[in-house]
Amino acid sequence: xxxxxxxxxxxxxxxxxxxxxxxxxxxxxxxxxxxxxxxxxxxxxxxxxxxxxxxxxxxxxxxxxxxxxxxxxxxxxxxxxxxxxxxxxxxxxxxxxxxxxxxxxxxxxxxxxxxxxxxxxxxxxxxxxxxxxxxxxxxxxxxxxxxxxxxxxxxxxxxxxxxxxxxxxxxxxxxxxxxxxxxxxxxxxxxxxxxxxxxxxxxxxxxxxxxxxxxxxxxxxxxxxxxxxxxxxxxxxxxxxxxxxxxxxxxxxxxxxxxxxxx
Amino acid sequence: xxxxxxxxxxxxxxxxxxxxxxxxxxxxxxxxxxxxxxxxxxxxxxxxxxxxxxxxxxxxxxxxxxxxxxxxxxxxxxxxxxxxxxxxxxxxxxxxxxxxxxxxxxxxxxxxxxxxxxxxxxxxxxxxxxxxxxxxxxxxxxxxxxxxxxxxxxxxxxxxxxxxxxxxxxxxxxxxxxxxxxxxxxxxxxxxxxxxxxxxxxxxxxxxxxxxxxxxxxxxxxxxxxxxxxxxxxxxxxxxxxxxxxxxxxxxxxxxxxxxxxxxxxxxxxxxxxxxxxxxxxxxxxxxxxxxxxxxxxxxxxx
Numbered sequence: 297x298x299x300x301x302x303x304x305x306x307x308x309x310x311x312x313x314x315x316x317x318x319x320x321x322x323x324x325x326x327x328x329x330x331x332x333x334x335x336x337x338x339x340x341x342x343x344x345x346x347x348x349x350x351x352x353x354x355x356x357x358x359x360x361x362x363x364x365x366x367x368x369x370x371x372x373x374x375x376x377x378x379x380x381x382x383x384x385x386x387x388x389x390x391x392x393x394x395x396x397x398x399x400x401x402x403x404x405x406x407x408x409x410x411x412x413x414x415x416x417x418x419x420x421x422x423x424x425x426x427x428x429x430x431x432x433x434x435x436x437x438x439x440x441x442x443x444x445x446x447x448x449x450x451x452x453x454x455x456x457x458x459x460x461x462x463x464x465x466x467x468x469x470x471x472x473x474x475x476x477x478x479x480x481x482x483x484x485x486x487x488x489x490x491x492x493x494x495x496x497x498x499x500x501x502x503x504x505x506x507x508x509x510x511x512x513x514x515x516x517x518x519x520x521x522x523x524x525x526x527x528x529x530x531x532x533x534x535x536x537x538x539x540x541x542x543x544x545x546x547x548x549x550x551x552x553x554x555x556x557x558x559x
Numbered sequence: 560x561x562x563x564x565x566x567x568x569x570x571x572x573x574x575x576x577x578x579x580x581x582x583x584x585x586x587x588x589x590x591x592x593x594x595x596x597x598x599x600x601x602x603x604x605x606x607x608x609x610x611x612x613x614x615x616x617x618x619x620x621x622x623x624x625x626x627x628x629x630x631x632x633x634x635x636x637x638x639x640x641x642x643x644x645x646x647x648x649x650x651x652x653x654x655x656x657x658x659x660x661x662x663x664x665x666x667x668x669x670x671x672x673x674x675x676x677x678x679x680x681x682x683x684x685x686x687x688x689x690x691x692x693x694x695x696x697x698x699x700x701x702x703x704x705x706x707x708x709x710x711x712x713x714x715x716x717x718x719x720x721x722x723x724x725x726x727x728x729x730x731x732x733x734x735x736x737x738x739x740x741x742x743x744x745x746x747x748x749x750x751x752x753x754x755x756x757x758x759x760x761x762x763x764x765x766x767x768x769x770x771x772x773x774x775x776x777x778x779x780x781x782x783x784x785x786x787x788x789x790x791x792x793x794x795x796x797x798x799x800x801x802x803x804x805x806x807x808x809x810x811x812x813x814x815x816x817x818x819x820x821x822x823x824x825x826x827x828x829x830x831x832x833x834x835x836x837x838x839x840x841x842x843x844x845x846x847x848x849x850x851x852x853x854x855x856x857x858x859x860x861x862x
Contacts, residue, residue: 338763480831512835551794
């Protein structure tokens with residue numbers, strides 16, 4: 297199993313009169329199950345567009361995104377459905393990704409039915425409960441009937457992760473999945489993701505501008521700037537011996553608990 | 560407004576006693592037709608002239624409501640109940656007539672919000688929005704020059720060009736600086752900055768914080784910096800208040816609180832923050848059982 301971008305480019309064509317934007321230029325990236333790959337960069341660097349390309353939500357302009365060696369663009373229906381099940385998304389804003397009028401049971405249950413993970417009311421309910429249990433929402437029965445507004449931010453993010461892992465995906469693309477969370481909740485969600493990686497062998501593409509988090513959990517890091525991957529390598533190499541000047545700037549900007557005034 | 564702004568002094572403004580003294584403040588906000596929440600409970604804090612104070616806590620801890628109460632920006636619904644005392648420059652503001660707050664909002668307290676796009680008018684140029692913030696009655700004759708000066712103070716370059724632009728034509732970091740410019744245009748005695756850099760990337764955040772630091776130092780303004788990110792507050796403030804569930808659970812000089820936290824919540828918070836930044840430490844999130852026990856013991860009050 298391998299998800300990769302091969303010299304993928306995305307140009308957003310402008311409407312009449314405007315200039316077109318090269319959001320992603322010649323990006324090559326690989327992720328396998330069980331790996332923790334991070335993409336870092338500032339807003340506007342193209343990292344979210346690259347994530348959406350990996351998820352098949354944005355078609356490539358040139359190059360390709362391939363799953364097990366087959367380009368997304370050339371997949372037949374059956375392969376495409378398989379890909380959609382194996383590669384799942386957890387996006388930044390849990391409130392925006394959950395339908396406010398659906399309960400937790402419905403939100404998670406509908407993907408179970410859609411992908412025919414389980415059939416019949418009891419089996420679906422059991423699958424949903426198992427997934428909620430895995431993400432630490434225990435006892436699951438207490439959360440089934442709740443609506444998104446009755447959950448905290450961390451709990452909503454957990455529901456989204458539950459909805460992704462209930463399909464037993466091999467790779468999860470997480471776009472700023474923990475950026476909006478408080479430190480304690482953030483640590484909790486990260487621990488959960490790492491735990492799932494170890495127990496179920498889930499691989500992650502983790503998109504963020506939060507470098508301390510990357511240093512904590514990632515194995516392999518890609519640094520993006522203005523649509524290009526300017527540097528990539530093992531986490532230790534990127535953090536201990538960054539080669540690209542932009543990576544150095546990024547590393548120097550991370551806030552610390554030091555009580556000195558900013559320079 | 561004279562050009563002394565740019566040369567500026569680092570001395571705090573004259574006058575004794577705290578600029579703001581909040582005593583035993585309680586704020587109830589409606590959450591539904593019949594339900595309400597006690598967002599702030601018995602909070603006491605003070606800010607001296609020229610002092611920088613941080614307020615940290617996680618979402619729902621009441622830090623934003625406290626900041627808004629000081630700036631007189633709570634919702635005006637009769638169901639919003641405020642008890643306790645907020646003394647601004649020697650004047651009691653709880654129960655004061657709305658006109659008294661008008662004067663405070665136009666002259667004494669400036670506020671910087673997290674999301675500049677919500678607070679900037681999308682169909683008005685930056686220059687006009689800064690000019691509007693200069694209080695009426697102050698000399699507005701040399702206004703164009705003033706606008707440029709405030710924009711420059713807020714760390715923007717090419718100010719004449721920026722003044723002609725609209726908010727959507729600026730980057731996130733520039734918008735946040737514009738908000739700083741709008742807030743200081745009234746040369747307030749106190750700036751309340753609520754999560755001013757939370758929506759920004761690390762590199763931009765660092766620059767905006769440095770700008771805020773520099774601006775406050777030049778103008779001798781007091782600062783209340785509200786953030787869920789204890790690292791942001793650590794580098795910017797002299798004293799710190801830690802809030803949990805609507806209460807101040809710990810306060811003191813920033814360095815002391817970070818080095819030797821006394822309250823269990825502060826310790827747990829710092830442990831989870833450090834677990835995200837330090838090598839070789841297991842990720843730590845505050846267990847629900849601990850939270851439940853703090854909620855039960857009704858937190859033993861502010862020191």
